[in-house]
Amino acid sequence: MNRLAAMDAFVRVVDTGSFTGAARQLRIGQPAVSKIIAQLEESVGVKLLLRTTQGLAATEAGENFYEHARRSIEEADEAVLKARGVGAALTGRLRIGGAVTFSRLHVVPCLPKFLAMHPGLDIEVFLDDRNLDLVEAGIDVALRMGDLQDSSLTARKIGQGPRVVVGTPSYFETAGEPATPADLAAHQTVIYDQRGGGAVWNFTRGAAESTVTIRGRIRLTAAEGVREAVFAGMGLAITSEWMFAPELASGRVRRVLQDWQLPPIDLWAVFPTGRNTSMKARAFASFIEQELGPFPIR
Template identity: 35%
Template sequence: MSRIEDLEVFVAVVELGSLTAAASRLARPLQTVSRALAALEDDIGVELIHRTTRRSTPSEAGEIFYRRIKPAVDEIREARLEAAQRRMEPSGVLRIGAPALFAPRFLMPIVAEYMRKHRKVEVELDLSDAFVDLADGGLDMVVRIGDLADSGLMGKRLGALRRVVFGTPSYFADHGRPMHPNELKQHNCVVRSGGDRPGAWMFSIDGKPREVKVAGPLRVNAMTAIYAAVCEGLGLGYSPLWQIEHLIAEGRVEIVLQEFEPAPVPIHVLWREGRVPTAKVRTFIDLLSKRLKLDHL
């Protein structure tokens, strides 16, 4: 039976086109790589690699064999790495990106618990509402709210967040309550400026996502200012529910148009170390998944 080391050699030769390059990738002597490839071919009984002085290319049988074993070799390599990571104690600097308003309330308690458990880890938090590239920002992981682009990053879903329309009891007393999203055109709406679609509020109408354009005399570029403006009775606001829960609990604002709420916005944690994260990343993701329960918000 062929050894996994021989299969790794074969995969490397096919992908790099050279025994020398394969030896360099695997950090093995060239003679060892050559013997491993020969042993694999002897075991299977067919030539897998055509060798010349300049190039090593797979034979027809080699191409078929490569396509079949490549996923299995990757899985075995990652299983080994994961097992090794689990033996390691987390250490070093863990750099985490997260939304500015979200992190203090939801992330900081988890960071504190994590640091008490793993004394050899230092944590750096980079708080921004922009979608910072992990590599450019030097981040190990990032918590993102919103639909994900096909970035090639590994990720795990943590929950989803509701979006609601809200206003003060005094505003509703003076202007009435909208019963349908289309009625928002008759209301003052506090619009968040900036972004690619300012004044575009999403709803679910007749079971389908619909964008409703809103407007008002006041536009601001920060959510905290929108909450303050709505509380002053200047109009209606549109916000993630979790950001205004305290205002609802205090009776300062009320939610309307609940039956037209759009689909909740997903929240994920993403990392860039490949399919198997490092010990410091893996242990934080495990704790984050256990502690962060957001599907009710």
């Protein structure tokens, strides 16, 4: 039995709460994980896991073993990376999570450069507008927008971007342009029905404030759908500037109410709790922060 590999499997079982979750992360069968844990328990001479109504949990001895095992794995990883040197530090597999549209427009195009910098690295990208459970999915770092709802997450703010009101030139030719936030009540709006979206918005201009409830005949839960609805002329959208960055640059969509400001949206690099942030995850977050630069994130 490879003791370090067995410890890694045990840590993953505790983190995910199941043999199945650990097997998914390790890319082996569930029976293989169960066998590894049984051999590990026989080797250390104590019961490390017990079954509960919620799944698997560590025993008291298992909790102590978990902390030492986790540190041993991290120290072993760090030792290998330091021995190889900074230039060859990033190796193995990096699993990244992010919203579909943001990742397609602003993350995936950066990956060739990051991979060229680290030829020993492979990347998996999980695209989902919902916030996935990082531990369950085995994600090393996720990029998330807006306010973080889970205060237990380990997160680092890596940017901030403006929100804008956008529409197509053809829509404005038909419906006219709003001159004030209050004018939005007379317009159809494509509503992004996710965190960072919604129907109620607070605009400011200097000391002036205007709170508006927009109306729309269509609500969507994915940014890709919002984009296509706007392109189809179904209405305006109040959205992050990143969502329409290429079209704003080309003129396919146009920004209005430019003298009014909306609350900006934050970009976070989020890391799973329970284990120290890997060097790969930290390096990727710093790389994306640098690559995105002042537009459209800051």
